[in-house]
Amino acid sequence: MSFIFDPAATKKKGLRPPKTLVSDLMFPELDRQLSDDPKLWPNLNGLYILNVTKRRKSVTTWYLLFQGNKIKPIITKLKQTSKQATGKKVPVVKLQVEDADVLNFVAGGLTGMKAYVARRIKVRGDLVLAQRLEKLFEKAGGRERAMQFVQQNEQLSAQSASKL
Template sequence: MSSNAYDELAQYILPVIEAQMDDSKEMWPDVKGLFIFTVTKQKKPATVWYCLLQGKDIKPVITNQEEVAKAAVKGKVKTVRIQVEDSDALNLVTGGVTGIKAFMTGKVKVKGDLLLAQRLEEAVEKMGARELAIAFIKENKDMVNKAIKSKL
């Protein structure tokens, strides 16, 4: 269940992330897990993204297609479901709030291994993904704002 604005955002950003992963194996974190991110809008799912990490030797898969993520699983991985309201998502992605603080204040809901979710945040920091996200948001303000302002 995703809105057209979020689909448009995914069609633009996911290939960019894919290209960065192809260019730099250093961006492959040494974390194993399937992270399912649900961004909600007024508590209703607006979009779902899947981030499959299987260690430093297997290329990460980041997609908005469940079938693609599940087909890429090699071996056993833990699943962590993370839910965040769209109004809080940008703050989380850009570092305005830490994952643990967002969790403790109820802005982020986590089902599954909380420590694994924390490891993901550490990996994101090491990869410099926060800076990349900020740059993307600055370059694509209209698209991001359109997604945030869209109705389900």
């Protein structure tokens, strides 16, 4: 018995190939940039647990652990890695955000306060720590870097689409 992929069959059943999440592009890039430039490491102690959703359904979780500006931040999807990395107790904030809003937040189109008031982001835990995440992106030039990253990905997408 052989398996043949039929794109028409997936359309009939309402199945679509999985799309890449914005958060799955942005956070590894943020990790790469922090690895390349220790000057970007924030003087911040805390664990951000970002529950990323699509149409209000949880699709992935990211862990951002900051332990001061002397230790490289850890950005991962692995819960155990983020908890084992620190031997001391750190403040924790849990955020729930739509995948599309991740880019808006990092790129500056959506501020944390606007998102919170409009209920586009849910926050549990240390609210002061939650507010510092936005300042972290601003201070590190995250908005400019995010826009450059988006433009590069658009160019790559256009090039790969033209090859098809």
